[in-house]
Amino acid sequence: MKKPKFKAPNNPTSLAKQIFALAFPHQSWPRYWKVEWQAKCGCFWGWCDYQRKTIVLFHDVAPHHDVLETLIHEMVHMINAGWGLKHGKEFERLVVAAYRRVLGED
Numbered sequence: 545m546k547k548p549k550f551k552a553p554n555n556p557t558s559l560a561k562q563i564f565a566l567a568f569p570h571q572s573w574p575r576y577w578k579v580e581w582q583a584k585c586g587c588f589w590g591w592c593d594y595q596r597k598t599i600v601l602f603h604d605v606a607p608h609h610d611v612l613e614t615l616i617h618e619m620v621h622m623i624n625a626g627w628g629l630k631h632g633k634e635f636e637r638l639v640v641a642a643y644r645r646v647l648g649e650d
């Protein structure tokens with residue numbers, strides 16, 4: 545039996561842009577970037593595809609993980625793409641600060 549092809553439940557880009565405005569109030573959404581759902585990866589919660597200027601969220605893990613945190617994590621990659629910011633203390637600090645701003649805990 546053929547498995548049904550994955551159909552994304554929505555286009556999350558416009559919602560992601562609203563979240564971005566709260567998370568990073570002094571920056572603007574980088575040109576041409578979008579956010580999309582893909583069925584599954586098996587290795588990551590999300591993925592930042594610099595070539596396609598796309599943040600990919602994996603739908604299979606979404607119920608088991610904080611999608612907002614994943615999205616903000618990938619946004620930090622997105623806006624620091626040119627600077628080569630790697631995972632680490634500074635990266636985490638940016639994610640946590642942005643997450644708090646979105647939740648209004650700032």
Ligand SMILES: [Zn+2]
Nearest residue numbers: 617618621631
């Ligand atoms: Zn990462």
